[in-house]
Amino acid sequence: MPQRSGLLAGWVVAQPGWELWLVDSEGNVESLDKALRYQREDIVELFRAQFGQHTVDAGFVMPWPFPLMPGAVLRLVAYHRETAQAFEAVRGTPEEVSSDPEGYARWAFTVPTPAEKFDERLNRWEGALIEELLVERRAYFDASGTEPEVQVLGTPPSDPTLSLIIPLYNRWDFLEHQLLAFSRDPELLESTEILYVVDDPRILTAISNEVENLHQLYNVPFKLIWGHRNRGFSGANNLGVSISRGRQVLLLNSDAFPTSPGWANHLSQLLDAHPEYGMLGARLLNPEGGMQHAGMVFFYSSSWQVWLNKHPLAGLDPQFDMVPDGVEVAEKPAVTGACVIMSRELFDSVGGLDEGYLIGDFEDSDLCLKVIAGGHKVGYAPGVELVHLERQSFSSLGDTSFRTLVVRFNAWRHTQRWGEQIKSVMQRFG
Amino acid sequence: MDSVTSQGRPSRVLVMAHGHPDFSLGGGELAAYNVFKALRDDESVEQAWFIARHDSGNGPTGALTLRREDEYLWQQSLGNSFLLKAANSYAVWNDFRQLIRVLKPTVVNLHHYFHLGIELLRVIKEEDPDIRVVLTLHEYMAICHQQGQMVKRGSNKLCFRSSLEDCHRCFPEFSKEQFWLRRSFIGQHFDYVDHFVSPSHFLKQRYVEWGIPEDKVSVIENGQSPEEKLPPRTLPAVLKVKEDNDEADLKDRVDIAEAKLRDESSVKGSRLKADKPTRNRLAFFGQINPFKGIDILLKAMLSMEEEERAKFVVEIHGANFEHQVDDFKSSVMEMADTLIEEGSLRWVGAYEPFQVRERMRNVDWVIIPSIWWENSPMVIQEAFVNGRPVIVSDIGGMKEKVTHGVDGLHFEARNSLSLAETLRKAAFMTDEEWMEFYVGVKEPLSYQDAAEEYKKIFF
Numbered sequence: 022m023p024q025r026s027g028l029l030a031g032w033v034v035a036q037p038g039w040e041l042w043l044v045d046s047e048g049n050v051e052s053l054d055k056a057l058r059y060q061r062e063d064i065v066e067l068f069r070a071q072f073g074q075h076t077v078d079a080g081f082v083m084p085w086p087f088p089l090m091p092g093a094v095l096r097l098v099a100y101h102r103e104t105a106q107a108f109e110a111v112r113g114t115p116e117e118v119s120s121d122p123e124g125y126a127r128w129a130f131t132v133p134t135p136a137e138k139f140d141e142r143l144n145r146w147e148g149a150l151i152e153e154l155l156v157e158r159r160a161y162f163d164a165s166g167t168e169p170e171v172q173v174l175g176t177p178p179s180d181p182t183l184s185l186i187i188p189l190y191n192r193w194d195f196l197e198h199q200l201l202a203f204s205r206d207p208e209l210l211e212s213t214e215i216l217y218v219v220d221d222p223r224i225l226t227a228i229s230n231e232v233e234n235l236h237q238l239y240n241v242p243f244k245l246i247w248g249h250r251n252r253g254f255s256g257a258n259n260l261g262v263s264i265s266r267g268r269q270v271l272l273l274n275s276d277a278f279p280t281s282p283g284w285a286n287h288l289s290q291l292l293d294a295h296p297e298y299g300m301l302g303a304r305l306l307n308p309e310g311g312m313q314h315a316g317m318v319f320f321y322s323s324s325w326q327v328w329l330n331k332h333p334l335a336g337l338d339p340q341f342d343m344v345p346d347g348v349e350v351a352e353k354p355a356v357t358g359a360c361v362i363m364s365r366e367l368f369d370s371v372g373g374l375d376e377g378y379l380i381g382d383f384e385d386s387d388l389c390l391k392v393i394a395g396g397h398k399v400g401y402a403p404g405v406e407l408v409h410l411e412r413q414s415f416s417s418l419g420d421t422s423f424r425t426l427v428v429r430f431n432a433w434r435h436t437q438r439w440g441e442q443i444k445s446v447m448q449r450f451g
Numbered sequence: 452m453d454s455v456t457s458q459g460r461p462s463r464v465l466v467m468a469h470g471h472p473d474f475s476l477g478g479g480e481l482a483a484y485n486v487f488k489a490l491r492d493d494e495s496v497e498q499a500w501f502i503a504r505h506d507s508g509n510g511p512t513g514a515l516t517l518r519r520e521d522e523y524l525w526q527q528s529l530g531n532s533f534l535l536k537a538a539n540s541y542a543v544w545n546d547f548r549q550l551i552r553v554l555k556p557t558v559v560n561l562h563h564y565f566h567l568g569i570e571l572l573r574v575i576k577e578e579d580p581d582i583r584v585v586l587t588l589h590e591y592m593a594i595c596h597q598q599g600q601m602v603k604r605g606s607n608k609l610c611f612r613s614s615l616e617d618c619h620r621c622f623p624e625f626s627k628e629q630f631w632l633r634r635s636f637i638g639q640h641f642d643y644v645d646h647f648v649s650p651s652h653f654l655k656q657r658y659v660e661w662g663i664p665e666d667k668v669s670v671i672e673n674g675q676s677p678e679e680k681l682p683p684r685t686l687p688a689v690l691k692v693k694e695d696n697d698e699a700d701l702k703d704r705v706d707i708a709e710a711k712l713r714d715e716s717s718v719k720g721s722r723l724k725a726d727k728p729t730r731n732r733l734a735f736f737g738q739i740n741p742f743k744g745i746d747i748l749l750k751a752m753l754s755m756e757e758e759e760r761a762k763f764v765v766e767i768h769g770a771n772f773e774h775q776v777d778d779f780k781s782s783v784m785e786m787a788d789t790l791i792e793e794g795s796l797r798w799v800g801a802y803e804p805f806q807v808r809e810r811m812r813n814v815d816w817v818i819i820p821s822i823w824w825e826n827s828p829m830v831i832q833e834a835f836v837n838g839r840p841v842i843v844s845d846i847g848g849m850k851e852k853v854t855h856g857v858d859g860l861h862f863e864a865r866n867s868l869s870l871a872e873t874l875r876k877a878a879f880m881t882d883e884e885w886m887e888f889y890v891g892v893k894e895p896l897s898y899q900d901a902a903e904e905y906k907k908i909f910f
Contacts, residue, residue, distance in 0.1 A: 307516060307517075309516040309517040310517045311516055311523070333549065334553065335514065336515025336517070337550070338517060338521070341554075412509070414509065414510065414512060415509065415511055415512040415513070
C-alpha cells in the first residue's frame with residue numbers, strides 16, 4: 022500500500038550461520054526472523070540434497086511496517102557474521118495494492134499461509150491492519166458527508182411506532198414478495214414505516230426504475246434509500262435507522278417473509294411488554310418448514326481458535342422447539358439479525374451495528390453482546406414466525422478461499438472483542 | 452395407544468438410509484423407507500422418523516431439511532471411501548449428536564453405512580448407550596473396497612472372501628497394513644451395533660465369515676407392497692379359442708398345473724414346439740452396468756442359430772446405460788444392433804418404478820444375468836409380486852431367492868452358453884409347462900410383514 026506498509030512473501034533456505042535481512046531503498050532494515058514461517062514441500066523437494074533439514078519452514082510471510090514509495094526496491098541480504106561475508110540474494114519492486122480494506126483483503130488473502138497459521142497472521146499484524154483500514158474508510162466517507170438519496174413512494178405513516186429496515190444487496194426480486202405480504206397486513210401499514218436500503222450499486226438502476234410499479238401495484242408506501250456505496254449489513258442498517266423515525270426499529274433481511282399478518286406488531290408489543298429484554302428475535306423457518314432460527318448459541322472452534330455462531334435445532338420440525346406453555350419470550354445467548362426488533366433508544370445508545378467487520382458477518386451477535394453488556398436480555402419470540410431463505414454452504418476447516426478467510430477475520434475480531442463475555446454467557450446457558 | 456414396548460421403553464424409531472426413494476430408487480433406499488412407512492402407520496409405535504442422506508448440489512453442508520412430516524433430508528456424503536467415513540465431520544459429532552439428543556429415539560435402524568458415515572454408529576451409542584442400534588446390510592462395502600461387489604478389480608473374477616493379501620492385490624495402492632486398519636476400523640464401529648439385518652442368507656454368511664457373530668444377524672427379506680399376481684400374458688392362440696372365458700380358463704390351467712406339480716415335479720421340457728404358442732417373451736429389468744451381465748445375455752442370444760432366435764423375443768428394460776463408459780456402451784450396442792435388426796431383441800429402455808408392473812404384464816420370464824453376487828435383487832421380488840418366474844445366475848443372492856425348477860431357472864453364472872441353453876428351455880416351453888412355474892411363484896413378503904419381523908428385533 023503506497024506510503025503505508027507492505028507485505029512480503031516468498032521462500033528461503035540457508036545454511037546455519039547465515040542471517041537474512043530485508044532492506045528497502047530508504048535504508049529501513051528488518052530481520053527475516055520476524056517472518057511467519059511455514060513448510061513448503063516443493064522447496065524441500067528441490068533443496069533436500071544440498072540443505073537437508075535446513076529446508077524446514079522455507080515459506081515466509083511478513084509485514085513491512087515502513088511506508089513504501091513508488092519505485093521502491095526491496096532487497097534480501099544474506100550475511101555471515103563469522104566470516105563477515107554478505108551478498109544480495111534477491112531484489113524486487115513491490116506490487117502496488119489497494120488500501121481499501123476489502124481490496125486489500127482480496128489481495129492479501131491470496132498470499133498463501135496454511136490454514137492453521139492464519140490465526141497467527143491475524144494476531145500478529147493482519148487483523149489489526151484490516152481493522153485500521155476499515156476505520157479509515159469509514160472516517161473518510163463520514164467526512165465526505167454526502168447525503169443519502171431518499172425516494173418516498175406513497176404516504177408512509179406520519180408518526181410510526183415502528184420502522185422496518187430492509188437492506189437490499191445482490192438481488193432485489195424478494196422485495197416484491199415482501200410488499201405483497203405487507204399489503205395484506207393492515208395493522209402493519211397503519212403503524213409501521215418501511216425503509217428499503219439499497220446497498221449494492223449493481224442493482225440501483227434496475228430497482229429505481231421498478232419501485233413505482235411495485236408501489237402502485239401493491240399499494241404499500243415505503244422509502245427507498247441509496248447511500249452512494251456498498252456499506253455492508255451493518256452500514257446499510259445503520260443508515261436506514263438513522264433516517265427512520267419509529268420509536269422501535271425492526272431489522273429485517275430481504276429474504277425473510279412473514280407467514281401471517283400481525284407479526285411485526287406482535288413483536289413490537291412483546292418488546293413493550295417485556296422491558297427487561299433489549300432485543301427480540303423471531304422464529305425463522307426454512308422453506309421446507311424446518312427450523313432455521315430459534316435463537317443462536319456460541320461454540321468454540323479449537324482449530325480456528327475463535328467463537329462461532331450456531332443455530333440449534335436447524336432443519337428440525339418446529340415441534341422440537343420446546344417452549345413452556347404461556348412463555349412468549351425466551352432468553353437466548355443471541356438472536357439472528359435476519360429479523361430483530363429493539364428500541365431506537367437502545368439501538369442508538371449501543372452505537373448501532375458495528376461497521377468494523379469485513380463485508381458482513383457476526384454483526385448481529387456483536388449487537389446482541391453489546392445489548393447484554395448494557396444489562397439487557399436478548400429474547401426469542403417463538404410465536405412470531407417468518408420464512409427465511411438463507412442458503413447454507415459448506416467449507417472445510419482447512420479451506421483458504423477468500424470467503425472462508427473473511428469469515429475467519431470476522432470471527433477473530435468478534436472473539437477479540439467478546440471472547441470473555443461469550444464464555445460467561447455460555448456458562449449461564451449451560 | 453400402546454406405544455410402550457415389552458421392556459417398558461417407549462417405541463421411538465429413527466430409520467436412516469443413504470438415499471430417499473423420492474430421488475433414488477435402489478433396493479436399500481426402498482427397504483428402509485418401507486420399514487419407516489410401516490412403523491409410521493403402526494398405532495403401537497409411538498414415533499417413527501426417516502432421515503435420508505441427500506445431495507442437493509450444495510455440498511455436504513450437514514443441513515437438515517424437512518421432506519414431509521417426520522421425514523428429513525440430510526446433506527451429507529462420503530468423505531473417506533476407504534474407511535467409509537462421512538464428508539462433513541462436524542455434522543456428525545455436533546449436528547447429528549444433537550439431533551439424537553432432541554429426537555430421543557429408542558431405536559436407530561440404519562440402512563447401509565455408505566454415505567451416511569460409519570462413525571454414526573459410535574456417536575449414537577455415545578449419546579445414549581440405551582439406544583438400540585440395528586444396522587441393515589445391503590452391500591458388501593465393509594468387506595470389499597471394490598464398490599462392495601466382491602468381484603476382483605480389473606479381471607472381474609468372483610471373489611470369495613476378503614483377506615489382507617487379496618484386498619491388497621485388488622488395490623496395490625493400499626498396503627496390507629492399511630487394509631488391516633480398515634478392517635479394524637469398520638469392525639470396531641460394528642461393535643456398537645446391537646443387531647444386524649440382512650435381506651439374504653448369502654449376504655449374512657459373507658458377513659459372518661468376515662467376523663460378525665452369527666447370532667447377531669437376522670435375515671429379513673425386503674418387503675414389497677402387496678399386489679395381486681398378474682394373470683399370465685395372453686397368448687395369441689389361446690386368445691382366439693377361449694377369449695370369452697378367460698378367468699375360468701386361468702383357473703383350469705392353474706388347477707392342472709398344481710395337479711401336475713403334485714404328481715411329477717421333475718420333467719420340465721425344452722422341446723421345440725414351434726406350432727403352438729410358447730412362453731417366449733423374456734425381459735431384462737434393472738440397471739445396465741457391467742456387473743449386471745447384459746453382455747452375457749446378448750452373447751447367449753448371438754450364440755444361437757438365427758432361426759432359433761426368431762422364435763422368441765428378449766426385451767431390455769434398463770436404466771443408466773447412458774452413464775456407462777464408452778467401451779462398454781459400444782460393445783453392448785454392437786451386439787444389440789444385430790439382434791434388434793432381426794427382431795429378436797427389443798430395446799425398450801428406462802422405466803419409472805410405477806411402470807414395472809405394466810411392463811411385466813406382457814412378458815413370461817424375467818432375466819437377471821448378473822456377474823456379481825447380488826444380495827436380494829429388487830427385480831426378483833418385483834417379478835414375484837407380478838407372478839413372473841425368473842432366470843438367474845446361479846450365484847449369491849440370486850441363487851438363494853430363485854428356486855431352480857420351481858419359480859425360475861438357474862444358469863451357470865457368466866456362462867453365455869449355459870444361458871443360451873436356459874433361454875431355449877424357457878422360451879420354447881408350452882403354456883402348460885410354464886404354468887407350473889407361474890403357480891410356483893409365491894407371493895413375496897409384504898413390507899408390513901417385514902416390519903413385524905423388524906419390530907421383534909427393535910423392541
